[in-house]
Amino acid sequence: MQHELIAKRYIKPVMDSFDGASLENLATLLGVVAKAYEDEKFNLIMNSNEVSDSAKCQLVLDMVASANSSAVNNLIKLLAENGRLSLIPTLSSLLIREIARTKRTFTGRIYSNNVVDQASVETIARDLGTKMGATISLSYVASDFDGVRVEVDDLNVEINFSKSRLNAQMVEHILKAI
Structure with a gap:
């Protein structure tokens, strides 16, 4: 440090x-x-x-x-x-x-316990890059994360889609509707 x-x-x-x-x-x-x-x-x-x-x-x-x-x-x-x-x-x-940072070109990683194909990786990178006003390239990293996590360190971006969290939110939403 x-x-x-x-x-x-x-x-x-x-x-x-x-x-x-x-x-x-x-x-x-x-x-x-x-x-x-x-x-x-x-x-x-x-x-x-x-x-x-x-x-x-x-x-x-x-x-x-x-x-x-x-x-x-x-x-x-x-x-x-x-x-x-x-x-x-x-x-x-x-x-x-x-x-x-000057070129607004960044690299990141996609973590998931399910295999993410290259076409999906490129689509996520393109869409995230459009939202952030940058060029982003992502690489897939196999992990034990139950869902999908995208990290771009230099942009301080982390996006999580967890199956367990999604299930909990759906149950909570259903219980509120009742």
């Missing part, structure tokens, strides 16, 4: 410093570096007190050298100077979310 709070301080200047295509490229580059943080040997190097900060910085700079961008290099150097190279995975995920 603390990493995210610190990383958020870097996101706004990054968003202001790069144009759309450059932001996408930066997100891809940071994603590659973030993937390296999943490797145990890479983490040993990055967390080692025996490896100098300049060597750690150079390692990450070599990973992003294909971009041939002084702005990307300056970002990496700034992170290294402040001892914040470990923020790169968090920066990567925050940057991807900010780009999606």
Whole structure:
């Protein structure tokens, strides 16, 4: 959580410093570096007190050298100077979310204990996207939820259709009508 709070301080200047295509490229580059943080040997190097900060910085700079961008290099150097190279995975995920928010393109999941076919998933995504004024892509996740639950985290949207709740509401409605 603390990493995210610190990383958020870097996101706004990054968003202001790069144009759309450059932001996408930066997100891809940071994603590659973030993937390296999943490797145990890479983490040993990055967390080692025996490896100098300049060597750690150079390692990450070599990973992003294909971009041939002084702005990307300056970002990496700034992170290294402040001892914040470990923020790169968090920066990567925050940057991807900010780009999606800017483009109004979001991803979400549909949970159900019944299989939901791809056509239904696409229909729900399209209809929900129309209501929210965004482009939404959903993926089906098998779960033990008795009904259907749709979640789009970055939009803070959660919709539930529970069979047990529907049955309880129908019984309540019938009892009120009597």
